[in-house]
Amino acid sequence: MADVEPIRSTATVISVDDFRVQSVLSHHSKKIIVEHDVDSDEAVILALGYKQEFKREFSLWTTFGVSFSVLGLLPSIASTMWYSLGYAGNAGLTWAWLIAMIGIQCVANSMAELSSAFPTSGGLYYSTAQLAPPKWAPFFSWCVGWSNYLVQITGAPSVDYGGACMILALKTFNDPDFTPTNGQTYLLTMALTTVNAVISSMPTAWIAKFNSFGSTCNLMFLLIVFIMILAGDNRSSQGLSKFNDNSAAWGITNFTEWPDGMAILMSFMAVIWTMSGYDSPFHLAEECSNAQIATPRAIVLTATTGGLIGFVFQLAIAYAIVDVDAAINDSLGQPFVTFLSQCLDKKLVYTATAMTIVSSFCMGEACQVAASRVTYAYSRDGCFPLSRYWAKVHPITKTPVNAVWFNWFVGQLLLLLIFAGGSAIDAIFSVGALGAFMSFTFPILLRITYARNTFKPGPWNLGRWSIVSGTIACSFVVLMIPILCFPEYRGADNTPEWMNWTVLVYFGPMLLAILWFAIDARKWFTGPKTNLGDLLVDGEEAENVIDGKISKGESIKYSTSKSPDLEKS
Template identity: 25%
Template sequence: MFITAAVLAEICSALPLSGSIYIWAAESAGPKYARFFGFLVAWWACTAWMTFTASNCQTTANYIVSQLAIWDIYFPGGVGNDNIQWRALIWAISEGMLLLSVAMNYLPPRVYSTVFKFGVFIIMLDFFLCLIWLPIGVSKTYGFRTAKEVFTTTYNGTGAPPAWNWILSYLFTAGTLTGFDASGHIAEETQNASIVAAKGILSSAIATGLLGFVTTILFLFCTPDLDTVFALDAPQPFVQIYALALGQKASIFMTIIAVIGLIMNTTVAIIASSRLVYAVARDGVLPLSGWIGAVDSKGQPRNAVTIIYIFAALLLCTILPSQVAFTSLVSAGGVPTIAAYALIPLLRLVCTPSNFQASHFRLGKWAKPFYVCAFVFNLLVFAVDISPFYFPVTAESFNFAVVIFGAVSIFAVVTYWIFPEHQWLRREQIMKALENTDNLVTNASGDVDEED
């Protein structure tokens, strides 16, 4: 994923535009196929980012309601997704978390920097508490797992063949390393975007990867034995792990930190996704594009934020009839993003290997190896994301992510044929963008500078 981030940073530096990922795909495909791949990735990206917002809110709700299991609080009908009252509680809390995150997106733009910084502070606080406090608590309670258990023990709870069961572990680890293209979506509101936005892509991927690796190893040592883990019945088992290691009252504090971090995470995600939706609407692709693509007196895409709220709120309503339906919908959230991460390096390798020379993050001699590596790895992750998670496959265990992804892709192709060329991504626009990204001047000393 570091290599994928480097590939995206190279393009972002040359094309720091709102809605960047579909623009990157279009320009990577070259003039002949730009519109087609632009449409495809535009719909992929909108689906992924708007779905992620709803998913994050439900994750936040799971942390909160897990405290009921910690304190053995009775809930009418029992705790479980087969209870309509329980699903209604999850839905109500999720909608409240969504409303809170959306409300912060209506604040003045100057506040966004504070939101970003506070979000980073909370996440780092959570990280260091897990790094320091959690091991101390584990050492005084149920004790650490051995290195042999951590590094050699395998468990097949999927019913898949052993090799594919191991590969399925990428579902969560690689899923965490997505969304680092977010800084590109707000590039038009970023000073010195050709450097800062691209650097944001690289730094966020690297920080998540390195800190995530440390966290994964830490949790493997601090997690109780498998029998204990599988006996945990809370929607978010980590809340119960905190209670086992640190105590019930301490678990409340850790839950509050996690909830605040998730709220800030959702807020930032809405900022990024609203810029993406705004850019797609501005170019005339979405229904009601004229309204969605409008900005307020301060240049903020408030209507795009409203659309994301409506979409996410409606998506959360699917929790009420069936938790399986909601899970199937949100499971498709990561698939379009990974597909775009695989497609862009492939297009760079095949269609435009010598373009984007104006980038401040040129890959040089590493370009083609990086394109191949990013394509192959993301293709593997894509296969994991659409794979069944339990075998043998039944109607209840079927992963509908592939169906949803296919439906969105078909819709993108249909809109590509319906919308006339003059309405979105005209050929002259594509050619002008390509010309600007490669418009260089070589001075007498051999250095390369961008033209104004």
């Protein structure tokens, strides 16, 4: 027994300024000392100023699973046909989608670069604070944070509302005498969001498995419905050609009172809303292993595969649809279900719609997960009233359960817009599109302007293409900001029923957030803040702490990004 060495505890020392990260702790000669071995993921999050509180049980695939579920191509395309088909006809499904994807892909690529440099749950607002001029950093990060929160908080309600509408449309399709009331729509949507919230409150490993299942279902159902549209097409029995000719499938049918070019730009709302979920890996970065590589890869993979698969699927719709005008103006109120009924037998319509509803449910749950992580991250920095409650991690599930249910409650309040009419509740779709890309591109704008020469890229970066991608991304969003607020009709025809309520639903809360900052928050909000507490010591204190630990027989490891770990005993 005399040859057995005593077991010694290990402490790890992280020198923040030795890490190639821009952090709330940078340039303050700070060191972090923790009482255990630290892997590279934990070292980076510590260097960024936060404790590792989640289990890193997401991989590249499961992270992609969540983001692809949030994308929810099948239910997203079905829910947004009001904007693609309803503004520009088949052109909104085909070549307009391709043009919009150029700008969207550039936004995704540039965001991926930021996620590698700042792999935190509140990455968009954190990166804004690090890239902005110090005097303006708190205000800019506050605005980006609230813009992104509006996206997250409207995501699940809008998706579940779309799912509820499809369920009720299927009932109406089967029983033409049935007309759903606003109350029925509200209660059904509430039921869907409640089940989503229960699943989102589970442990990380369970959530990862559910979202992998949801992503698989989404892809599989999308493929099945695609095959149904092509193989089950009954247009020939109606005396029509098997498919539309190219001029019909790619042609513009302008349903707005604006010129054709404006109608095409307005139809971008559909693809922007559909593709707004690829930021989810950014918000899951603290639960992902090898986050600085896996997170940006998941973002790019989601945007690329989603854009290509979505385009091919919509091609099938454009070539199979019988009557565009009838699909948009049918009393059923769901263009996708009406489209299916135009070219498929009744049983296939039921099957395809049912698959879309299941995919919508999985999408809503993924939106709840992403939203809860954003709420947790912002509450950790004190951005919300009663933040200390929403920033708690449940001791059993190791997930932000309080944040999930806080978001659920706010979502139910938003869903009261159902009682204000179709145009009012449809505004939450526009908010999801506008708020998302405003928050996505503001840190990108800072990266290519003020921080052009000071930005420290992570291991995944765009290299010399960074400025090009960022410029295209920002130009695209600047163009789309006013377009997303345009109403379909103008002049006397633009009645309250047909008004685009995005201006009120998005800019109203943003104005309140800015006023809150001007009146009160500027006095106490300084941007992201560390929660490391006693783990953080000044450089001068560090040597005394290290020497004290060595004298007790502890093994000391130094973790830096410049050299391998060096052990000092």
